[in-house]
Amino acid sequence: MRTLPVGDRGLLVELASGEEAQALHAELLRRRAEGLLSVREIVPAARTVLLDGLDDLERLAAELTAAEVPSAPPRARDVVELPVRYDGPDLADVAAHWRVPEHEVARIHAATEFTVAFCGFAPGFGYLTGLPPHHEVPRRATPRTSVPAGAVALAGPYTGVYPRSSPGGWQLIGTTDAVLWDHARVPAALLSPGARVRFVPVGDV
Numbered sequence: 001m002r003t004l005p006v007g008d009r010g011l012l013v014e015l016a017s018g019e020e021a022q023a024l025h026a027e028l029l030r031r032r033a034e035g036l037l038s039v040r041e042i043v044p045a046a047r048t049v050l051l052d053g054l055d056d057l058e059r060l061a062a063e064l065t066a067a068e069v070p071s072a073p074p075r076a077r078d079v080v081e082l083p084v085r086y087d088g089p090d091l092a093d094v095a096a097h098w099r100v101p102e103h104e105v106a107r108i109h110a111a112t113e114f115t116v117a118f119c120g121f122a123p124g125f126g127y128l129t130g131l132p133p134h135h136e137v138p139r140r141a142t143p144r145t146s147v148p149a150g151a152v153a154l155a156g157p158y159t160g161v162y163p164r165s166s167p168g169g170w171q172l173i174g175t176t177d178a179v180l181w182d183h184a185r186v187p188a189a190l191l192s193p194g195a196r197v198r199f200v201p202v203g204d205v
Contacts (some may be wrong), residue, residue, distance in 0.1 A: 001069060003061040011061055017131065018046055018117050018157075020069045025049050025118075025193060027070040044118040044193050046127070073115045079113070079193060082161065084152050084199040086110075088172035090140070094154060097137050105173060106201060108135070114159055114197040119189065124163035124181025126191035131157065143169030150176045152199065159199075161191075174199070 001024075002014040015021045025044040028051065031037035037060075039054025054060060086106035095102045114130035131154075139155045144167060147153070151162045153170035160166060163180035176199075180190050192199065 001065055001067075005057060005061070006050065006052070009054050009057060010050065011054055011057045012161075013049045013051070013064060015047050015049070015069065019072065021047050021049055022044065022115070022117055022194070023070045023072050025038075045120065046118065056168065066185055079196045079198050081198050081200045082152075082178045083202050084110070084174040085202045086174040088152065088174045090171040091173050093135055094171050094173055098135060109159070109173065110155045110199050110201045112198075113136045114199075116191045116193050116195045116197060117158075118190065118193050121160075121161055122166060122181075124189045125160055126180075126189075126193075126195070126197075128159040128197055129157060131159065133157065137171050139169040140171060143167055147172065148175075150178070152176055 004014065005119045006012050006014045009010055015024060021044055025042060028037060028039070028042050028049065032042065038055050039051050041051070043050040043052070051060070081191060086109070091102050091105060095105045098105060099110070112130045114128035116126040117129045119126050136157050137154045146165055147162050147168035149162055149164045152174035153160050153162065153168065153172050155170040159179070160170060161176055161180055178190060181188055
């Protein structure tokens with residue numbers, strides 16, 4: 001674990017893996033909820049956790065670097081279910097990369113329970129982990145100039161759902177009608193770090 005100051009009141013914690021970042025994020029949220037940590041923002045990423053609005057970042061940096069990485073957080077009880085049609089234009093390419101029929105891509109993906117590792121890229125976009133390493137896929141060689149909202153996509157070790165139309169280079173395997181970001185909803189984001197997620201097929205898989 002390594003810490004780097006960010007401005008006067010920020011601290012970036014670098015960890016060895018995404019699992020360690022998720023565990024530290026959960027531990028820091030617990031401390032803040034119990035009044036043991038005064039911080040405005042706690043933002044996880046692939047292998048880092050950013051803390052902003054600290055009163056004594058030097059003390060916390062020393063404490064974190066002297067401690068062991070916390071154990072994995074307990075899994076959330078509730079599961080967010082996202083209906084999905086496995087009709088993406090890159091389904092055949094993913095099947096070829098996995099060396100399975102197209103229907104098997106859908107079956108494997110729908111049978112996996114995912115965890116939101118962190119959020120970013122666009123409001124409501126979660127980076128979901130859960131597929132084993134041999135199912136990682138590369139990004140497209142040429143990104144699309146426009147990916148429709150609701151597109152279910154794969155890139156590297158992650159699954160994601162585009163909350164709105166935007167450019168993107170992920171492999172599109174399906175479509176969902178779930179609303180990932182809604183200003184009128186509290187919270188606005190359907191997915192948050194640590195949430196458990198399952199994709200529920202619409203139609204046969």
